[in-house]
Amino acid sequence: MNPDVWLFHAINHFVGTVPLIDWLARAIVNDYAVPTAMALVAVALWFAGATPEERTRHQRAVVFIALALLFCNALIKDMSYVYFRPRPFATETVKLLFYRPSVSSFPSIPIEVAFCFAAGAWYANQRVGKFMVLLGALYALSRVYAGVHYPSDVIGGALIGAGMFYLVVRLDFVFVPLADRVIGIARRCQFA
Amino acid sequence: MFLDLLHFGSGAQAVHYFLFCLGGILGTIQGVAVHYERGDLVWFDGRGGYVFSLLAVAGSFVWFFLTDQDIFVPGLAGGELFALFTAAFVVAVPITRVLAFGAARVRATVAAPKRPAREKEPLL
Numbered sequence: 001m002n003p004d005v006w007l008f009h010a011i012n013h014f015v016g017t018v019p020l021i022d023w024l025a026r027a028i029v030n031d032y033a034v035p036t037a038m039a040l041v042a043v044a045l046w047f048a049g050a051t052p053e054e055r056t057r058h059q060r061a062v063v064f065i066a067l068a069l070l071f072c073n074a075l076i077k078d079m080s081y082v083y084f085r086p087r088p089f090a091t092e093t094v095k096l097l098f099y100r101p102s103v104s105s106f107p108s109i110p111i112e113v114a115f116c117f118a119a120g121a122w123y124a125n126q127r128v129g130k131f132m133v134l135l136g137a138l139y140a141l142s143r144v145y146a147g148v149h150y151p152s153d154v155i156g157g158a159l160i161g162a163g164m165f166y167l168v169v170r171l172d173f174v175f176v177p178l179a180d181r182v183i184g185i186a187r188r189c190q191f192a
Numbered sequence: 193m194f195l196d197l198l199h200f201g202s203g204a205q206a207v208h209y210f211l212f213c214l215g216g217i218l219g220t221i222q223g224v225a226v227h228y229e230r231g232d233l234v235w236f237d238g239r240g241g242y243v244f245s246l247l248a249v250a251g252s253f254v255w256f257f258l259t260d261q262d263i264f265v266p267g268l269a270g271g272e273l274f275a276l277f278t279a280a281f282v283v284a285v286p287i288t289r290v291l292a293f294g295a296a297r298v299r300a301t302v303a304a305p306k307r308p309a310r311e312k313e314p315l316l
Contacts, residue, residue: 030263031273032256036213039277040220040249047224047233073270099265109270191285 004152008088011144015095022097029098029142034135038117045124058124059192063179065120068165072112080104089147097146108149111140111157119165198272205262206276212256213280219248221288233288235295
């Protein structure tokens with residue numbers, strides 16, 4: 001058996017054994033809880049910082065997250081035209097805890113978003129970044145547990161999200177002036 | 193142009209999500225404002241600020257997940273969530289600044305030393 005499918009079944013077959021874990025998975029797996037919590041961390045970073053330099057670094061991280069998310073979504077939209085992977089519930093016997101999404105299983109878009117936020121938080125503050133990576137990993141695990149993704153889908157999503165953020169940071173000669181312009185406008189409008 | 197790409201369905205869930213984000217953002221800003229002593233953002237000093245922050249963020253999550261029945265059916269997608277979160281941020285920051293300004297005025301009034309009573313003018 002394909003190791004990806006084997007690992008999927010190894011995780012998903014626990015559904016229904018411990019009601020508390022099912023409840024926790026449903027609380028995490030939905031489209032609202034983790035992405036919103038991560039966006040709130042980005043809001044906190046936007047205003048946080050003891051010195052002007054620290055605040056600028058945090059605010060650049062938030063702008064970089066927004067840019068990386070934009071590029072990730074463009075990339076995934078293009079990928080969806082050339083590659084479509086059916087969801088596990090379409091091809092396997094699955095214990096499903098969630099609704100049946102219709103978009104391609106690979107890569108996982110929610111996990112790509114989560115790891116884009118996590119990479120941004122890591123860039124701004126390693127302690128916050130570790131918390132966000134843990135939250136992202138829990139989110140990824142819950143997506144597999146709930147039967148909506150294979151493990152390779154969430155790993156692919158995490159790599160694309162974090163990788164795109166890294167690319168934006170590496171291209172700092174392009175994106176730092178852009179970020180500083182956005183931050184300058186936000187500060188003039190009292191939004192930062 | 194971009195708004196045509198967004199589909200908010202019946203609108204009820206969009207309103208719920210907007211309010212959820214608004215409460216969460218107001219609470220988050222207060223937590224950061226108290227921690228970094230941002231006088232231009234803070235409403236309550238010290239422990240009161242942290243308590244308000246925690247209640248606002250946790251209360252928003254609890255309220256949203258207890259009241260919204262459509263969490264486990266296909267609903268708002270990424271673009272709509274991003275638009276609503278951004279709209280909530282744009283509303284939350286001016287609210288924070290206006291209330292922080294008011295709170296600072298109240299604190300200044302309360303903390304101002306009382307003027308000594310003027311002595312009576314002597315009768316001529």
